[in-house]
Amino acid sequence: MxxxxxxxxxxxxxxxxxxxxxxxxxxxxxxxxxxxxxGMAWWRANPVVYGGGGLNMSSKYSLWRFVTIHQADVNTSFHKKEGVSPLQGKPSFENTALANTSQTHDLSATVNHGTFPYIINEPDKCTKGQHGPFLVLLIATEARQVEARNAIRQTWGNESVAPALGFIRLFLLGKNEGELGLLQQRMLEAESQRYHDIIQQDFLDSYKNLTIKTLMGMNWVAMHCPQASYVMKTDSDMFVNTEYLIYKLLRPGLKPKRNFFTGNNMRGFAPNRNKNSKWYMPPELYPSEKYPTFCSGTGYVFSGDLASKIFQASLSIRHLHLEDVYVGICLAKLQIEPTPPPNEFLFNHWRVSYSSCKYSHLITSHGFHPNELLKYWHHLQSNKHNACINTFKEKESRMHTTRMN
The missing domain is CATH 1.20.5 (Single alpha-helices involved in coiled-coils or other helix-helix interfaces)
Known part of the structure; x- marks a missing residue:
């Protein structure tokens, strides 16, 4: 027994x-x-996928398609681990954003929709006038780039460029960690108190989170400045001829456009599969051979109504670390094709050699140190009315000197 x-x-x-x-x-x-x-939790419904011809619903689950993730309940333990406050109550249009994935090198990891509360905000920036501003500038920057922000405030980001129209500048930031991050935060808050042109949310400020930063700016426009006619997203190392942008491209005398998006159009570009590249795109994240048409993130312009549409589209599209590509995918979902600019040299994602003639007829040029920005901006302002005439005279003079020699 x-x-x-x-x-x-x-x-x-x-x-x-x-x-x-x-x-x-x-x-x-x-x-x-x-x-x-x-990249998708097991309890999800049939995913939306991006195919060659556009966005469509797939009834067959596939590991090799671009899967979009629908808005989900917040995982509280995830937020505690990442240092992000858990969502209070139900997700809303204002406080729903993409999760912070920059602390992992696995770009194909599941992305959860969470909340990033504002650390610094300017909710009343657009309420000063009776009508909405003509142009809102969203400038991606980092806490340490104090000189760049000050140079922009004195040059192309100076709101006195078009005071009668309403012209608003906002710098977009995340947060940094550690003792240096705390010191930078105190300085940033003092800077904000002085200029009132900074918005910041509680996500790690990194290159991989540039998409989150851009969506923060779009969400801010949608929530606090929906009456804005146009919005421009650009970077802090750019030269932007805001006067030419406003008066020659956007034309305040005309009725504001809708569903309008333009910049340096990148059409037919393939994902970079080189793992050593800054722009590497894993096939698991984006398996298609071509990106939809997008505009270089160095500077693009869109009508104010698109801010809310792009942000809402992002809530059902899986996060990608390449911000300009990601915005292009959002536009593809909305069935909006970026409009080519009237001149292919208006928006430049490279550095254009300076001359007052060239710079009086372009909108963006890339790769400027703050001191250069101040120098060239002031030179352009003093020569803009006869910039090309002076250039022609200089060429004539050089030709004459050559003949004499």
Whole structure:
């Protein structure tokens, strides 16, 4: 009898062990392995996928398609781990954003929709006049770039460029960690108190989170400045001829456009599969051979109504770290094709050699140190009315000197 009891207990223990092991394997498959392979949690419905001809619904689950993630409940433990406050109440249009994924090198990891509360905000920036501003500038920057922000305030970002129309500048920032981050935060808050042109949310400020930063700016326009006629997103190392942009391209005398998006159009570009590249795009994240048409993130302009449309589209599209490509995918979902600029040299994502003639007829040029920005801006302002006439005279003079020699 004792032998039988021992034998029965041994078999029972083995059976329980096998069942528990099976349960662990099922849990890992559902909760860990499947999300890592697909970028999508196992309980999701049929995903929206990006195919060659556009966005469509797929009834067949595929590991090799661009899967968009629908808005989900907030995982509180995730937010505690990442240092992000959990969402209070139900997700809303104002406080729903893409999750911070910059602290992992696995770009294909599941992205959760979370909240990034404002650390610094300017909700009343657009309420000063009776009508909405003609142009809102959204400038991506980092806390350490104090000189660049000051140079922009004195040059192309100076709101006195078009005071009668309403011209607003906003610098977009995330936060930094550690002791240096705390010091930078105190300085940033003092800077904000002085200029009232900074908005900042509680996500890690990094290159991989530039998409989150841009969406923060679009969401701010949608929530606090929906009456804006136009918006421009650009970077802090850019030269922007805001006067030419406003009066020659956007033309305040005309009725504001809708569903309008323009910049340096990047059409037919393929994802970069070089793992050593800054612009590397893993096939797991974006398997298609071509991106939809997008505009270089160095500077693009869109009508004010698109701010809310792009942000809302982003809530159902999987996060990508390449901000300009990602915005292009949002536009593709909205079935909006970026408009080519009237002149292909208006928006430049490279550095254009300076001359007052060239710079009086372009909108963007890339790669400027703050001191250069101040120098060239002031030179352009003093020569803009006869910039090309002076250039022609200089060429004539050089030609004459050459002939004499």
């Amino acid at each position: 004792q032998w039988r009891r021992r034998h029965c207990c041994t078999h029972t223990a083995k059976l329980l062990y096998v069942l528990s092991l099976l349960g662990v394997l099922i849990f890992l498959a559902h909760q860990v392995w499947l999300p890592k392979l697909t």
